[in-house]
Amino acid sequence: MKTVVFIETNFSGLDAIAWCKQRGYRSVLVTDNFERFRKWFPASSLARLDLVDKIIHVANSNDLELVSKALRNEVDSIDALLTFAEIRTHIAARLCREFGLRGANPDAIELAQDKYRFRRTLLAKGADSVRCRKIDSIELLPALLAEPESAPDFPCFVKPVQGHSSIGAMVCRGHSDVGSVLQSLRQINEDWISPAFVVEDYLEGELVSAEILTTGAGQHQIVGIADRDVVNGSVEIGASFPFVDAHREAVERKACAALDAIGYDFGASHVELIVTRDGPHLVEVNTRVGGSGHSVMLDLATSRSIVGDCIELCLGTLDIDSGSDAIGEAGGRTGDGAAARPPIAREPQQRLYQPRRGAAWKCFVSTTRGKVVAMPAIDAIRAQPGVHEVWLHREPGDPVVDANSNFSWIAQVMCTGRDQHEAKLNAARAVDFIATQTTIASIG
Structure with a gap:
């Protein structure tokens, strides 16, 4: 049985845990604060944490020596190690190097997470001009x-x-x-x-994201482009996919150029850009799958699991060459800590991801600070046209704060449609229904 280790997780990572269970892989979750998940994830999703085969509690999951020691003491063998949580992508890459597992370049992740060095690198390499x-x-x-x-x-x-x-x-x-x-x-x-x-x-224009799976240096599988709904200048409350307009190819080229500029050579990325009057400019590179339901949107539209592909890529079992194992045999921990065999560099014969329909997620937020008094039943929300999933981030009695981060969301819907436009329209209608059926008592 293959063993897959996750260093912390995000909302998308819950589906990765479910993928392991479906495939018969043994999953191990390393965390320093299990209660964090209760704050981050809607209550209806927490049951997927029960699918984890083993939980390893450490004092600090960002401490290389501490996590490495815990894994060596508590896990007999490791076939893949990864994370879907932005706060642990760097430590995960370092652990992959230590255990001889497939993983991304830690220096590239460190650079991407330093927004100042990231900007300076793009300027120096001519990848952007911000x-x-x-x-x-x-x-x-x-x-x-x-x-x-x-x-x-x-x-x-x-x-x-x-x-x-x-x-x-x-x-x-x-x-x-x-x-x-x-x-x-x-x-x-x-x-x-x-x-x-x-x-x-400041970049004036539409916020979009390029969803990418990098299988080797300079080898980028484009999942597609998603648009964004934003409030208060920067707080994301929705997205739809696949977004297609005249700038799509320029967005894809700019995103891939950014990955190459920082040396990112393995794994998923969620690259945010703003399309201005003079073309796309980079906002940031997140070296993991888009979170907060974003991966579910991609899966619904493409009928392919991006989180599952991330796991198989790390295991060495992802078929990216239309019938052959383009990244070689799966590698695990070696006895002397030597590096596992790197991916074989081959050009994919075709794109892995072909959107078949539209999908969109959208959140209900409120301009009223106060307390939730009443909300519609989940079944009533699910009965709205195109609704595939509903996540409640607040319940009656919970406080409502300013819409200044993703933690301000009250309810979230995931919808499908014949195309991106219809899916987005269905999501907007579902959120309007939630808004009309929700009562919030203001404070002061």
Whole structure:
């Protein structure tokens, strides 16, 4: 039986655990805070955590020595190790190197997660032209914006050098906004959000993401492009797939150029870009599958599991050459810690992913701070046209906060349609239904 180790997980990673169960693989989850999942995931999804065959609790799942020791002591053999959680992609890549398993280049992941170094690398390699400045503390923002010659232009975009879930990502439109931006960012109290910030050019346009599976250096399987629904400048509340317009090929080329620029050579990526009047520009590279239901959307549209493909890629069993094992035999932990055989470089004969219908997810958020009093029944939401799945992130009695991150979502629907447009329309209608049937008591 093959053993697959996950270092923490995100919402998409719950489906990866289910994939292992369906395929007869033994799954192991390493975590330093199981209660974190109860905060991150809707209650209806938590049952999939029960599918894990073994849970290893450690004091810090980002500590290489600690996790390595725990795995050696508690797991006889490892055939694949990966993560779907942004906060642990770097440690997972380092562990793969230590155990001689297939994995991504840790240096590429480290670079992608440092939003300042990422921007500087793209500039240096001609992959993009967005300018940026770095401040070691948000308290330095007023001084930076007051510099007479080198201050960023307004509007500008402020975000943590390292972060996740849109936390701390804000538009500053002028000097009058600085006070409110400071007040908001001072209140951040979340794991894995850096005290340093990057201040960069504001990009006006539509936010999209390129979903990609990289099978080797320079070998990128394009899953497709997804659009985004955004509120308050940066908080994502929806997406639809496959998004097709005149910029699609340019978006794909720009995304692949970014992966090559940072040296990302193995695994999934969720590359965010903004399509401006002069073409697409990069926002960031997430070196994992899109979270928050994004992978479910891709699976519904393509009839192929992206999380399953990630696992099979790491096991060495993913067929990317139309009938042959293009990445060689599966490798596991070797007795002396030597590296496993790397993927065989071959050009895929055809795209793995062919969208067959549209899919979209959308979230209900509220501008009213307060407490949820009543919500519609899940069955009533599921009865709306095109609804495939419903996730409740809040229940009656729960507080409602400002829409400033993914943790502000109240309810989420996943819908399908004949194409991307119909799926998106179905999702919007379902969220409108939720909104009309939900009562929120305001505070103050």
